[in-house]
Amino acid sequence: MNASPKRVQKAKAVWVPPGQAVTVGKLVLPDGMLYFGKGLRALNGLRAPEPALIDPSLPHRKWAFGRAGSPLEGSVAYRDLSAEARGAYLEWLAGGRSAPDVHPVYPLLSFYGIERRVLYDVSDVPYAEIVALLAEVERLLKTYPAHAQFRYAAAHFVALVRLLIGDFRPEAFEPFLELAGHRSRLVWEIGPALLAAAGQPLSPALAFALWNGWGQGRRTSPAFRCPEEVRNLFGIRYREILPAGIRLQQKRTLLTVRYHPASPSLPPPFVLRTRIPEVRHSREQMEQLQRVADRVFSDLAPYSRWIRQGGTPTSPAALAILPPELARGWESEESRRLVRWIEKMLAGEGCAVLRREDVVRHWPVEKPRRLDRRAFEEFATFLARSGYGMEPEPRLGGTVPERGFFLFRLPDPEAGWTWLPSPAYTTAVLVLQLAVAVATADGPAGPQQEEHLLAHVMEAAHLEPVERTRLQIRLAWLLAETQSLAGCRERCSLLAESQRRAVARFLITVAGADGHVSPGEIRQLKKVYRLLGRDPQAIYADVHTIAAGSSLPVDTVAGASLDLGQVEDKLAETEHVSALLEEIFKDDEPAAPTAGALSGLDAAHAALLHELAARTTWDRAELDRRAAALGLFPDGALETLNEAAFARCGAPLLEGEETIELDAVVLEVMLT
Numbered sequence: 001m002n003a004s005p006k007r008v009q010k011a012k013a014v015w016v017p018p019g020q021a022v023t024v025g026k027l028v029l030p031d032g033m034l035y036f037g038k039g040l041r042a043l044n045g046l047r048a049p050e051p052a053l054i055d056p057s058l059p060h061r062k063w064a065f066g067r068a069g070s071p072l073e074g075s076v077a078y079r080d081l082s083a084e085a086r087g088a089y090l091e092w093l094a095g096g097r098s099a100p101d102v103h104p105v106y107p108l109l110s111f112y113g114i115e116r117r118v119l120y121d122v123s124d125v126p127y128a129e130i131v132a133l134l135a136e137v138e139r140l141l142k143t144y145p146a147h148a149q150f151r152y153a154a155a156h157f158v159a160l161v162r163l164l165i166g167d168f169r170p171e172a173f174e175p176f177l178e179l180a181g182h183r184s185r186l187v188w189e190i191g192p193a194l195l196a197a198a199g200q201p202l203s204p205a206l207a208f209a210l211w212n213g214w215g216q217g218r219r220t221s222p223a224f225r226c227p228e229e230v231r232n233l234f235g236i237r238y239r240e241i242l243p244a245g246i247r248l249q250q251k252r253t254l255l256t257v258r259y260h261p262a263s264p265s266l267p268p269p270f271v272l273r274t275r276i277p278e279v280r281h282s283r284e285q286m287e288q289l290q291r292v293a294d295r296v297f298s299d300l301a302p303y304s305r306w307i308r309q310g311g312t313p314t315s316p317a318a319l320a321i322l323p324p325e326l327a328r329g330w331e332s333e334e335s336r337r338l339v340r341w342i343e344k345m346l347a348g349e350g351c352a353v354l355r356r357e358d359v360v361r362h363w364p365v366e367k368p369r370r371l372d373r374r375a376f377e378e379f380a381t382f383l384a385r386s387g388y389g390m391e392p393e394p395r396l397g398g399t400v401p402e403r404g405f406f407l408f409r410l411p412d413p414e415a416g417w418t419w420l421p422s423p424a425y426t427t428a429v430l431v432l433q434l435a436v437a438v439a440t441a442d443g444p445a446g447p448q449q450e451e452h453l454l455a456h457v458m459e460a461a462h463l464e465p466v467e468r469t470r471l472q473i474r475l476a477w478l479l480a481e482t483q484s485l486a487g488c489r490e491r492c493s494l495l496a497e498s499q500r501r502a503v504a505r506f507l508i509t510v511a512g513a514d515g516h517v518s519p520g521e522i523r524q525l526k527k528v529y530r531l532l533g534r535d536p537q538a539i540y541a542d543v544h545t546i547a548a549g550s551s552l553p554v555d556t557v558a559g560a561s562l563d564l565g566q567v568e569d570k571l572a573e574t575e576h577v578s579a580l581l582e583e584i585f586k587d588d589e590p591a592a593p594t595a596g597a598l599s600g601l602d603a604a605h606a607a608l609l610h611e612l613a614a615r616t617t618w619d620r621a622e623l624d625r626r627a628a629a630l631g632l633f634p635d636g637a638l639e640t641l642n643e644a645a646f647a648r649c650g651a652p653l654l655e656g657e658e659t660i661e662l663d664a665v666v667l668e669v670m671l672t
Contacts, residue, residue, distance in 0.1 A: 013040035013053055015117055018132045024056045027094045033136055034093070034113050042265030043120055050265050051077030052113035060086035076264060078109060097140065104147040107140050111154055112263040118161060119261065119270050127165070134161050141179060153262030155179035156186050160259045163190065163274055170194040170203075178205050186257065188213045189278075192248050193255050196279045201245025204235030210281065211289040218290060222300040225307045229326055233296045236325050241292050241647070248279040291650045298642050298652050299323045302635075305657070317364045320381040324417050327385055338362060339386055342407065351408040351473060353480075354390075356401070373621075377635070387413030389466075391474045395633045396421060396429075406477045408469065415466040423604070424585055426631030428461040428471055430491050431503060431584060434528050435510045436478040437485055441524040444479070453510065460581030485527055490629040492531045500532040502583035508543055517543070604630045605640050612641075612654075613671060616662045623660055645670060 016022055016032040023029070038057065040050040061083045081089065085103075092099055092106050114133045117125060137154050145151055158176040162168075173194055178187075191206040202210065208231055211217055223230055238245075255276045258269040302321040307313055314332040322330070341362055345352045363379045376394045383390055391406045410416050435453050454475050458468055495503065507528060511521040526536035601609060611626055612618060624634040638654050645653035649666045 013037035015121065017129060024054065024090055025060065027090050029090065029093045031096065033133060034110065044265055044267050048265065049079055051263065052109055052116065054078055058086060059083045060090055062087050076105065098143055104150055107144045107147060108150040111137060111140065111150060115157055115261055115263050116266060120266060130161065130165060134158065141176065145179065151179050156184065156259060159186060159190055160257060160272060163257060163272060168194055168197065168276060170198050170200060174203060174205065185213065189255065190257065192279050193276045196248045196250050197276050201247045204238045207238050207246060207289060208234045211286070211293055214286050217293065220297040222297045222304040225304045226300060229300055229303065230296055233299060233323060233326060234292060237292050237295050241295065242288060246285050246288060248281050250277040251280055253278050291646055294651065295643065295646045299639065315364050316382050317378050319385065320378040328417065342388060345407060346409060351406055353404050354407045355404040384416035384419065387416055389416065389470060391470060391477050396628045401481065403481065406473050408473045411465050411469050419466055420633065420636065421631045422467065423631055424461045425463055425467045425471065427585060428457050428463065429474060430488065431457055431506070432471070432475055432478060433488060434503065435507055438507050438511050438521055438524045438528065442518045442520040456581055460585050485531060489531050490625065494629060499584050500534065504529060504532055504534055505542055506581060506584065601644055604632055605637060608632065608637055609641060609670065612662060613667055616664055618660045620658050620660055
């Protein structure tokens with residue numbers, strides 16, 4: 001309960017304890033925790049007045065523009081404030097030191113008094129009062145975390161005083177050590193020592209602080225261009241790469257803490273000898289932390305380049321190239337504006353057509369009115385992270401459509417963050433592209449052919465809901481655009497022989513779904529047969545085999561129309577078509593990696609690794625095509641290979657932008 005306010009005009013300076021009120025003019029300062037009166041000197045030997053002392057004889061006036069108040073430039077003492085600034089400071093104290101809009105000097109000035117009381121009047125201060133003053137500084141830290149100078153000083157003070165009162169709980173220190181900043185020596189001395197004493201490994205924040213203070217640590221451009229993102233991602237990767245954490249060994253010597261007071265009136269340093277053992281770290285442990293940092297730098301390299309090139313760090317394009325763990329939940333007004341435009345385009349429907357020029361107008365690009373492949377891929381990533389999809393999916397290779405693409409809403413928005421094409425989906429897309437090319441050889445496909453295409457492929461591929469939606473949209477785009485067989489050869493080459501045979505026979509059923517195969521469809525089938533590595537003249541025998549269930553050749557003049565009226569029922573049998581498709585999708589995993597592939601890579605990434613091992617330099621566009629042919633997002637595939645390289649060698653395998661270079665030494669280790 002507060003004591004009655006008292007007026008002090010010429011009293012000697014006193015400390016006003018917590019809960020005791022004083023008045024200055026018409027203002028009541030109810031909470032105490034301040035030096036009040038006249039004649040209190042600094043302790044630094046310079047005989048200057050104490051900067052935190054509130055001298056009631058000094059004039060103060062109400063600040064005309066509200067609570068903000070502005071002290072004189074460079075002022076750090078109550079006596080040096082203008083009368084208006086003193087009035088604003090006193091109003092802040094009278095209001096409970098909680099007003100949100102105050103000059104940063106005010107919490108700092110209040111803190112100066114508490115700092116002096118706890119550290120240099122300590123023999124006269126009851127334990128309960130120290131605890132109350134510590135709680136007040138912690139409250140101020142939570143109230144004014146954006147005031148950098150105050151935050152840094154007060155966080156160090158909290159860490160020191162907790163040691164002073166014997167509170168060695170690591171969890172009590174962690175929030176305030178983070179507020180003090182990872183560059184602080186106090187942080188990576190006290191924190192690791194407390195965790196080691198408690199038998200706990202380094203926390204992510206303290207692991208980063210320890211690495212950051214290591215003089216031999218290696219840094220690349222992201223460390224300087226985007227340090228906040230580096231720190232945040234380091235904590236995530238630390239838990240992934242070192243799930244058991246790092247445990248430091250205790251020494252026999254006890255930790256001595258040297259604290260440099262924030263107040264200019266106090267003599268530095270304040271030395272506290274603790275009962276906590278110091279800790280040591282090994283070279284091996286620091287190299288483990290360096291491996292985490294290297295992975296972080298690799299993951300943030302595209303974002304760092306974006307900043308170097310003058311890109312806005314909060315733009316939708318930046319969101320698209322940030323690692324998903326940092327991008328999730330992040331948005332800016334520009335990204336919200338882009339989402340509103342997307343919703344306007346969809347107009348409440350599940351699907352809409354977007355033209356290339358629409359994207360150029362709304363998506364940030366380096367050169368005006370130009371949307372290159374990389375920018376298009378970034379747009380697709382932004383869509384996926386915002387709950388939308390596009391077909392064709394530019395991250396899976398192929399040409400960027402000139403006329404436009406289909407935009408659609410994902411059935412599960414969260415799936416956009418984690419979706420990678422399954423082998424079955426990649427195969428289904430190839431089958432649909434080949435089938436549409438055949439079905440539309442003589443004109444638009446009829447409803448019967450369209451239904452025949454989608455229903456059977458969907459059923460046989462056993463796709464997840466997000467991929468079923470994508471495949472349906474992909475078919476709509478394939479039927480709306482004039483289709484060619486460009487880009488199919490490489491993907492066809494990845495099919496097993498049994499799959500190629502089944503694809504060829506399925507395409508004949510597509511061509512013959514209306515009861516006959518026209519000369520145009522025959523010509524298109526021959527092209528497909530060549531892509532599949534089959535003899536084009538085998539088409540006729542395959543037709544006979546499908547229709548009659550035999551392998552007898554059919555004597556037909558090349559190029560003539562095949563009348564399938566007599567076998568129309570056979571072609572329409574669901575069981576027959578399903579059997580063909582099941583044969584296609586039963587072996588839809590990429591070929592298993594050969595011996596020597598790095599353990600931990602799945603089949604598709606191992607296959608890509610072996611392809612890239614053919615030479616040490618690759619054009620980025622060609623590398624993207626090879627990754628896409630394996631059903632991989634190129635950017636994600638490169639990150640996966642580098643992640644595996646870090647895990648095995650502590651260094652990246654792939655580096656570069658337009659030209660990608662492989663580290664020959666790392667490659668040799670990965671293939672061993």
